[in-house]
Amino acid sequence: MPVVKFIKEKKEIEVPVGANLRREALKAGINLYASGEGILAAFQQAVANCHGLGQCGRCRVKILKGMENTAPMGLVERTHFKCPVPTPVTPLALDPVPRLAYIGNEDTMRLACCTTVTGDIEVETTPEMNLFGENFFS
Template identity: 30%
Template sequence: MLEESAAGGVKVEALQDGGSAAETGLLKRGDRILTILEDDVSSSDFDAVMSMLVEAPEEVTLTVERNVIVKKPKVVLPDPILTVKGGPSGDVARGSSLRLTLLDADVELYKGMKKLTNCGGAGQCNLCMVEVLEGMENLSPPTAVEQTRLKKKPEGYRMACQTLINGDVTVEVPA
């Protein structure tokens, strides 16, 4: 079964069971007919295309346009592993907050008076600073807040509240 295509010309809407097109598998539903016996029919209407097919010899050479959808395999990445020097190590959810992950793992991020004076993850106090020993490339890029707050710190330090974990990383909480 053919029908006129919105793009011009005629497309295959369905194949007749037992017909040669269905039997050979050469035509597919959705194919747009471009030529019949090398004659351009890409902009012809339904009646003109049908007339050419009816008048054609038993074996017909068609050129068709076929849109193909290729599905990419879904890549499932393993959960990142967070390792704390002198502390726990384990899988974490990709994109999770470094600060919340450390606190959930009972890592003492805030020691002494820092427990009372920290900003609760708002990026205001700089008390959740950690040193990244490995995997800096697996963390979110530094935020503008971090760049300002850590200006005088050596390279390799991050504010845990401003950092997302995207891959394996090893950190140390300064004493």
């Protein structure tokens, strides 16, 4: 059985071949969603979360090792990361952050809800974003 290693959480889980990364992570108690505390977090979880339909982009993860051990990116995932506006494929994708997070991480960024695990991988949950690029003038 493939092993998924979550770097930030320092946790490894065994998953069946062909398992959905989001589903298995949530079963293991791993939080894939970056959110605050209190009412804002509850709002984000209830309203701004597509619950695994590939629409919101909040379950984005970085595959640090073993990208070849995941299924290729599907239409929903490609559209979500590469189109700047909501489309018929991703009608709820109002948040530009997933597209911005994808820049510079094209080879490693995935949506956990759209990722099928076929072998051992290492995953970074809630990856950091650099919205300002390199500071070339300092």
